[in-house]
Amino acid sequence: AQTVTQSQPEMSVQEAETVTLSCTYDTSESDYYLFWYKQPPSRQMILVIRQEAYKQQNATENRFSVNFQKAAKSFSLKISDSQLGDAAMYFCAYLSGTYKYIFGTGTRLKVLA
Amino acid sequence: NAGVTQTPKFRILKIGQSMTLQCTQDMNHNYMYWYRQDPGMGLKLIYYSVGAGITDKGEVPNGYNVSRSTTEDFPLRLELAAPSQTSVYFCASSVVWNTEAFFGQGTRLTVV
Numbered sequence: 155a156q157t158v159t160q161s162q163p164e165m166s167v168q169e170a171e172t173v174t175l176s177c178t179y180d181t182s183e184s185d186y187y188l189f190w191y192k193q194p195p196s197r198q199m200i201l202v203i204r205q206e207a208y209k210q211q212n213a214t215e216n217r218f219s220v221n222f223q224k225a226a227k228s229f230s231l232k233i234s235d236s237q238l239g240d241a242a243m244y245f246c247a248y249l250s251g252t253y254k255y256i257f258g259t260g261t262r263l264k265v266l267a
Numbered sequence: 268n269a270g271v272t273q274t275p276k277f278r279i280l281k282i283g284q285s286m287t288l289q290c291t292q293d294m295n296h297n298y299m300y301w302y303r304q305d306p307g308m309g310l311k312l313i314y315y316s317v318g319a320g321i322t323d324k325g326e327v328p329n330g331y332n333v334s335r336s337t338t339e340d341f342p343l344r345l346e347l348a349a350p351s352q353t354s355v356y357f358c359a360s361s362v363v364w365n366t367e368a369f370f371g372q373g374t375r376l377t378v379v
Contacts, residue, residue: 158309187365199310199357199370245309253298253317253364254325257309 156181158248160258167236168266174221175231175261177246184208186250188222188229193243193260202244205229233263241265269293273358273371280348280378288343288374290358298361299341300368301325301333303354310357316341317364348378 157180167173179188190202205213205222212220217234233240246258274289292299297318302310312325316335330352332344341360345352355375359368 189367197355197373199359199368201367204367247309249365251364253315254312255300255302255310255368257311259307259309 156183156248156250156256158246158256158258160246160261162261163259164262164264166264166266167233169236169238171236172232172234173236173263175233175244175246175263177229177231177258179227179229179246179248179256181227181248181250183250186248188220189247189249189255190218190220190229190231191245191247191257192240193245195242199245203231236265238265238267271358271360271369271371273356273374275374276372277375278377280345280376282348282350282378284348285344285346286348286376288345288356288358288376290341290343290371291339292341292358292360292369293339294360294362294369295338296360296362296369297338298364298368299335300359300361301331301341301343302357302359303327304357304373305354313343313356345376350378352376353378 159178186207188205191199221230243260248256271292300315301313304310314333316322355373358371361368
């Protein structure tokens with residue numbers, strides 16, 4: 155069975171600095187998708203970034219980028235120029251053809267002014 | 268554009284009571300999902316649907332039922348509520364299975 159592990163329950167970053175959130179996963183499949191979702195205090199999950207496993211190129215969305223290492227089964231999220239509005243829970247998620255997201259336990263990101 | 272709307276936002280149930288959590292989406296998405304989120308945990312899939320009239324079990328379906336009579340609506344029924352069902356429930360939808368899932372704001376359910 156697939157699993158997703160986020161080993162950092164909580165991280166802090168100074169405003170305007172860069173922070174990296176870690177995620178590892180375990181799967182025997184070759185075709186899958188990886189996501190980072192943000193959950194602010196409002197509770198609503200919001201997509202941050204999506205990576206297709208068959209693509210070598212790391213996905214980027216403005217200040218958010220990933221380091222996707224398929225062989226190592228690692229999918230970290232880098233947030234550059236951190237802003238107060240980035241403070242939230244961040245969930246790494248795995249998705250394959252079974253339609254079922256597998257979520258990690260989340261990393262709470264605190265942004266310090 | 269409302270997206271995914273869940274009602275109610277909060278609810279307290281007594282053990283043994285039943286209730287239905289409502290979910291509706293206005294994006295004409297075929298895929299819809301119900302998740303629960305327990306404290307300190309990620310989301311776990313309860314049920315999902317790939318289109319009207321088609322539903323299937325997820326990881327934690329026991330104690331729940333769903334129906335999908337229309338593309339827009341995907342209600343989740345709790346029968347005989349138990350304290351173990353205390354959780355935050357999220358409904359989500361996606362246009363295709365491997366694209367972004369759009370989530371509702373969640374329902375915080377407490378069973379006492």
